[in-house]
Amino acid sequence: MACTTGVHTKFPKIRRAAMNAVAGPSNANNERPLNRSSSPFVGRKIQAGDTVLVRLPNAEIRSIKLESDATTNLGKYGTFRTNALLGQPYGLTYEIVNKGLKVVCATPIEDVEDTNATNELINDGQFVQPLTGVEIEALKQSGVRVDDIIKAQIEQHANYALKTEYSKDKYRKRKEAKFSKTFTTLEATLFHVSDYWFTKDPSRVQDIRADALAQMLSLANIHPDGRYIVVDDGGGIVVAGILERLGGKGRLLAINNSESPPVYHILSQMNFPSSYIDDVFCSINWAYTDESWAPDFPVDAEPEAPKNEKQRMRVEKRKRAQEKLNSTRAELFRGEWDALVVSSEFEPCSVVEVLEPYLAGSSNIVVHSPHIQNLAKLHADMRGQAHFLAPNITEAWTRRYQVLPGRTHPLMTTSGSAGFLLHAIKIYNDPNASAAEPARKVARVAKRKRMQAKSDANTQED
């Protein structure tokens, strides 16, 4: 176990100084740190170039890219001038009016008073809503407000008066969802983005649900200034999560199966500033993880010196790319990485086997798979090796509830699975260490023999 100089050496002195400080309430109640505002990225506003998630009245979430001096088209909900959104904070609800936006107040949940109404006399299948589609369209075109359209429908509805108040409320909400021209912006937090992808197309994110992703980041102990290796074949959701939690400080090395730089497309949805990526994120493909492979591709294929500026720049660019590749590779091989996080389409035992040597002692290994069988095999593998401590497999179970007065209950539809997680800790083995239990048994047996010999001797003496 050679002691490699990693990036950790510059911290201990500061740490120990803090610990040797005089014990006592160093932060009395009245002391306030000078920096009272959270990081700029945490409170950012909507900007040109952002990818924004919008929630539509039917609860669908759409992802739209905002460019200045353009129009945004939300289909049947309307179009508006994009500039109206710029500078706005995230989270507000807007109504589209005349291609502009008006902020809409969300009204509080109203208590719906229960009545004795039941569905006893309500028959299905009867023609209940006499406003025809044509009439509704006409109302819409004439610019009548959503409320009034719904009111008209209610007046004509044959059975509306018979419904329970809850049922009426539900009916009104359904109609609102259909006719209103409003939308809500959602901040690109990891929760919203991972939830968006899991709902839209879970296979793109390898069935990683938002709660499972959150657990991966905790189990891997992702924090600013950390150094992590990631294998993410799920569009970059795990890369995005780690970059968010690094906050622009630390290092993330992604290993991919691509001949050209991979597109972790989910990254663009997070609207990260360049500081979150530039000196933090790098990636190489699997070929370069092989220490025994040392290709010597020449920088310049041309035998003659570059003839013009364009050629020279191309050579320069290639040279820089190769240097970056080599230095990233060297960084990987120097080891002492703080965690390995894997969500791969490839066989996990082999992934862990290749990358484990570069992990520091006490580092975390977190592997996600939609199928438990892959992880069971990895678990069995790890149990048979000396440098993994306590591998364990868990599954995230989450249930969401609707909370409304008189109508609180779990949601009727829910996600069946978030996939499975395996977590283990890498350790430095001591092959000379022996388990306490068998040793104790040996000692007990030996002791018994000694006692027996002693009593025999005593008997003999008698």
Next chain:
Amino acid sequence: MWSTAREIAEGDVVIVWLTREAVHPLTITAGKEFNGRFGAYKHSDLIGVPYGSKVACRNGKGFIHVLRPTPELWTLALPHRTQILYLADIAFVTAWLGIRPGSHVIEAGTGSGSFAHSVARTIGSRGRLYTFEFHQSRVAKAREEFMQHGMSDYVILQHRNVCKDGFDLQDEIDCVFLDLPAPWDAIPHVKRAVRKDRIVRICCFSPCIEQVLRTVSALNEHGYTDITMYETLLRPHEVAQLPAPVPIHAIRNKLQIAEVQKEDRRLKQIAASKAKRDGAAGASPSHSSVEQSGSKRKRGAPNDDTVDDGGDGGSKDVKRVKTGDVNAGDTDHLHECVESFPSGTDLKGKGKQSPASSPPPLTVTQPIKEVRGHTSYLTFACLLPSIFPTPDAGRPFSPEMEAIPEPAQPSPESPGPQPIDEDNDQPPPGHLDGLQATPTTVTPPAQ
């Protein structure tokens, strides 16, 4: 927070891992000794050892693992003063609230500090965690731990009853976590502490559904939106290597053979007892019943002995039969009915197969039988920003009109961001003038 050096040093806080259930924190103090199930370890022997090492006991028996502390290990190792939060809830709340590097977070109450350590790890030294605890001795213990773990620069612990006295913060907080018996008492104080220019998220952690309902009422009353509730648990699975299960054909075969043997014994016993009676009565042994079974004829010498033996023979015969020593030919005619099975298959059904043809063991998983059923309900809500520039209100376009100015930055003369007067809920005139006089009734869609 904790040491980032490669090796353990004097004064470090380390985690000693004995078993999954025995994880202990340890402050390395030269001269002290750690005693446990797996032996005695001098602290000074651990100095210089790399974090993550398996350390053998000096006298050779037993070993421990010394690990670098993380909030997750701390949650397993910390001395409980109250019921604590575990991984599933901590991770979920952190993600939903959007806690990130640089976030300013409120936590009430601190309790045993499990959640606080995780938040501190996530926000980093540029963030702030204001954590409140109303119990004096718990404050002291938590303060000591935060100090020892290098967190006290950005984890500000206060001895305070936030339900009565609020948070003493203004316009600063991004995320709020309330783990209190009566969060509805603290909710009215939250608005003052949080930022007005961005969305703020809150979570109330309550074990009982009645608390949830009351909390939801309070949130609704105070203008929170997107109120929802979750519960989240971890379902652990254990992995085992089992021998491949025995196919039913082998079992069926075994039982058929057993049935045949049983019948065989029964007939023998009948014959034996008859022989005994005949022998006792002095009559010559009759072979009739023996002949009927047919099986005895085919036996060799030992059976003749037993028939001649008289009294003893009967018992001997019974004894011999009981040892289950069946020759292949004994019950041949019955064996014909018994189906064949692959050689080497274990008939005892104990899974011990002959080496020549044993199938490889199966790796199987199974949810662990003893699992946690409930921790708490997580009630979430949002507080919308109240200060923001007016979006372009949208006037009908006509070529004669001049270009509509874009309100990208609120200019001093425009009626842009206006602070909400906290003592008076009515917004001042000119504020939020994007609103119409009668706001559209749009409630958040039921999720």
